[in-house]
Amino acid sequence: MDSLEICAGAGGQALGLACAGFHHVALVENDKSACETLRYNRPEWNVLEEDLLQFDGRPYKGIDLLAGGVPCQPFSNAGQQMGKEDERDLFPEAIRLAEETQPKVIMLENVRGLLDKKFEEYRNYILSRFNELGYVGEWHLVQAAGYGVAQLRPRSILVVLKPEIEPYFSWPTPFETKAPTVGEALADLMAEDGWENAKNWAREAKTIGPTIVGGSKKHGGADLGPTRAKKQWAALGVDGKGVANEPPQPGFEGMPRLTNQMVARLQGFPDSWHFRGKKTPAYRQIGNAFPPPVAEALGIQIKKAIHASEKALKDNEKALENSEKKEVLIKLGD
Secondary structure (H helix, E strand, O other): OEEEEEOOOOOHHHHHHHHOOOEEEEEEEOOHHHHHHHHHHOOOOOEEEOOHHHOOOHHHOOOOEEEEOOOOOOOOOOOOOOHHHOOOOOHHHHHHHHHHHOOOEEEEEEEHHHHOHHHHHHHHHHHHHHHHOOOEEEEEEEEHHHHOOOEOOEEEEEEEEOOOOHHHOOOOOOOOOOOOOHHHHHHHHHOOOOOOOHHHHHHHOOOOEOOOOOOOOOOOOOOOOOHHHHHHHHHOOOOOOOOEOOOOOOOOOOOOOOEHHHHHHHOOOOOOOOOOOOHHHHHHHHHOOOOHHHHHHHHHHHHHHHHHHHHHHHHHHHHHHHHHHHHHHHHHHO
């Protein structure tokens, strides 16, 4: 099935959807480093480095899925939560592209803050605009930890579908097994350069991590979030005031910092996925990403719904054809 990815970032959602069986006809992203990451990891992908405001979706009319993680800063609790007044709000562009491409399904991901009471009117407006375009669906809260991600990362997800597909869609069921703890997820990377205390550290880092905050070009650097998040990381034995260039070395004492590779693993990226650019731009790509395992779980459900709808249509057509043949035979018999 074909998908068009907008605000593709470093490819978390795109990778997950590809694992679910979607072929990306194009991935639109305006950040140079993120585009380099996409091209480096998947040279065969059609990566378009351009402003979404200028992007024309009409050549992609009739795709199966329009998906994207539009900028979260307008709705994040870590920011000023300016919502639709924030110049970075791109929900209007997603609506425009839905009208231009007329996909079977649309999936948009954002931060948990978008589900706050203060944004209820705007959420309803967005949903009403998709209703006007002929789609039905809802907002839903999805916990990334339910899909094997070692991090407390609740996300607001909007899935809207053509009416004939909607009855066959159901939200993915969380995995039966618990997500690994931070210690379980990162023990080998902490010990990679010979740090003697890696096993003890991993034993004490016995819960999933708090939500990783990527920050933006305007605010935030390569650290693990605001003061409250840093305290939560400290309880896990992690210094959240920065990101390390390498794992702790032999003889290291104190709380280690995470490397970008460690943060990426906590986001659900495979170790084989490499991020281009210097440390801070790379960290922002990782921190702002949609965990691939969550995107894969959603993609599988969307794919099932489309297939089920198509099968039902074919079955109905066949039943109608058989009914018409039966009527003809009855008339001939008479």
